[in-house]
Amino acid sequence: MFAPDDPLKPPGNRFSEPWQATILAMATAMIREGHFSQDDWAHALGAALKQAEDNGQPDTEETYFLAALSALESLSETSGIAAKDRSARKTAWGNAYRRTPHGQPVNL
Amino acid sequence: MSSYDGKKLGALHRHLHAHMPSDPALRVKALESLAIEKGLVAQETIDTWVEMYSEKVGPKRGAQVVARSWTDPAFRERLLDDAGQAIKEFGFEGHATEHLRAVENTPDTHNLVVCTLCSCYPFAVLGMSPIWYRSAAYRARAVKDPRKVLEEFDVALNDDIKIHVWDSTAELRYLVIPERPDGTEGWEEDRLASLVTRNAMIGTQRDLKVT
Numbered sequence: 055m056f057a058p059d060d061p062l063k064p065p066g067n068r069f070s071e072p073w074q075a076t077i078l079a080m081a082t083a084m085i086r087e088g089h090f091s092q093d094d095w096a097h098a099l100g101a102a103l104k105q106a107e108d109n110g111q112p113d114t115e116e117t118y119f120l121a122a123l124s125a126l127e128s129l130s131e132t133s134g135i136a137a138k139d140r141s142a143r144k145t146a147w148g149n150a151y152r153r154t155p156h157g158q159p160v161n162l
Numbered sequence: 163m164s165s166y167d168g169k170k171l172g173a174l175h176r177h178l179h180a181h182m183p184s185d186p187a188l189r190v191k192a193l194e195s196l197a198i199e200k201g202l203v204a205q206e207t208i209d210t211w212v213e214m215y216s217e218k219v220g221p222k223r224g225a226q227v228v229a230r231s232w233t234d235p236a237f238r239e240r241l242l243d244d245a246g247q248a249i250k251e252f253g254f255e256g257h258a259t260e261h262l263r264a265v266e267n268t269p270d271t272h273n274l275v276v277c278t279l280c281s282c283y284p285f286a287v288l289g290m291s292p293i294w295y296r297s298a299a300y301r302a303r304a305v306k307d308p309r310k311v312l313e314e315f316d317v318a319l320n321d322d323i324k325i326h327v328w329d330s331t332a333e334l335r336y337l338v339i340p341e342r343p344d345g346t347e348g349w350e351e352d353r354l355a356s357l358v359t360r361n362a363m364i365g366t367q368r369d370l371k372v373t
Contacts (some may be wrong), residue, residue: 056294056314059361068216068290073183073190079211080194083203096332100279113298118281123186126195127246135196143192151182162195 074119081126089133098125220289223254224337225358227287229351231264232342242266245337249287256286263328266339267368271324274312274365276304276338282330284337288360295364305329309371338365345372 069075085092102121111117128142146162154160183191197203227249233236241248245262249255261286265273275281278301282290294300303311308325312318319325328336340362346354361367 056300056311056366058316058367059359068220071184071187072212073187075212075216076190076194076208078215079208080197081205082211083207086207088202089202092332096280096282099281103280103301107298115293115296116363118293118296120186123189123193127189130193130197130202133197133202134200135193135202139196140189140192141354143196144188147188147195148182156181 061096070115071119074115074122077119077126081122081129084126084129084133090129094129095125098129101125102128191250194276211364215285219286219358221287221358222355222361223252223289224284224287224360224363225335225355226351227254227264228339228358228363229355231339232354233351235275238339241339244280254286261334262337263334264284264337264339267341267365269341270322271326272312272317272319272365272368273326273328273336273338274304274308275328275330275338276301277330278302278305279329279331282332282335284335287337288363292360292364312366312368315361317366317368319368338363340370343370343372 061100081095084090085095090098099122102125103118105124106117106121107113111120127135127137147160150160150162163297194203195210198205226239231241237248237251240251246255247258248264249262267273277295281296281301283290283295284367285348300311308327310318312325330336340358342348342354343357346357357372359367359370359372362370
């Protein structure tokens with residue numbers, strides 16, 4: 055069920071989480087830089103959304119952005135960012151957060 | 163005298179560290195840092211986009227375009243002829259509006275925009291798309307049963323009003339020009355623009371309220 059906008063509802067942030075905005079910003083930047091086309095992005099995102107739906111994922115904003123992230127990760131592989139590099143870097147960031155005291159900038 | 167309290171120590175440990183981001187946030191951080199290192203994208207480009215689309219660019223831009231189309235017939239003609247070009251008069255060209263088509267509502271037609279494949283949307287004139295626009299339910303149902311979807315948005319259309327559903331693509335996106343409401347004769351452009359909502363420019367609202 056859809057519903058009209060509530061005119062009294064204050065406008066919130068357009069993204070629930072900062073990482074969600076980063077995904078779309080990166081996709082836009084990579085299209086502009088010619089690493090993949092707008093059409094490639096639409097098809098990769100469409101395929102990831104369909105897969106989420108086929109897997110019975112809930113129809114939520116989180117599911118949408120996780121699909122967008124998968125699409126961006128797979129398109130980035132053609133630009134030389136391999137899955138194993140992403141995985142190693144993710145672990146490195148996790149370790150960096152664990153060893154950094156609260157309030158300090160987190161660096162690798 | 164000192165004592166060991168594992169629970170207390172664990173809590174202190176967690177408190178002393180920076181907040182651990184969620185799993186997807188870490189995945190994005192990994193991808194972003196690798197892409198920047200490889201020179202695929204610039205940090206500033208990402209930051210600028212996030213700032214623009216989190217805070218600045220929104221449907222007020224599209225509302226200005228619609229308001230001008232109501233007051234300036236020559237502009238309306240240019241807009242209907244080539245919306246991608248026409249919005250350059252406002253300096254709104256940019257992300258995903260190179261190929262933009264404006265479609266006008268009339269007393270006997272209503273336009274509704276969807277992207278059945280993913281979530282193609284004219285960001286540069288409407289800002290970030292609403293959550294429902296990206297939902298699987300809207301992407302599927304807007305085409306299959308637009309009249310019912312519109313009813314849920316409180317848009318009740320008489321049977322004699324024809325509905326055009328426009329399926330956006332990576333190459334072509336759409337902006338609905340709603341009808342100018344009665345009682346707004348002589349209004350200036352800015353005041354008219356204040357009546358135009360995001361949903362009206364997607365087609366999930368038909369009648370604009372005069373306030």
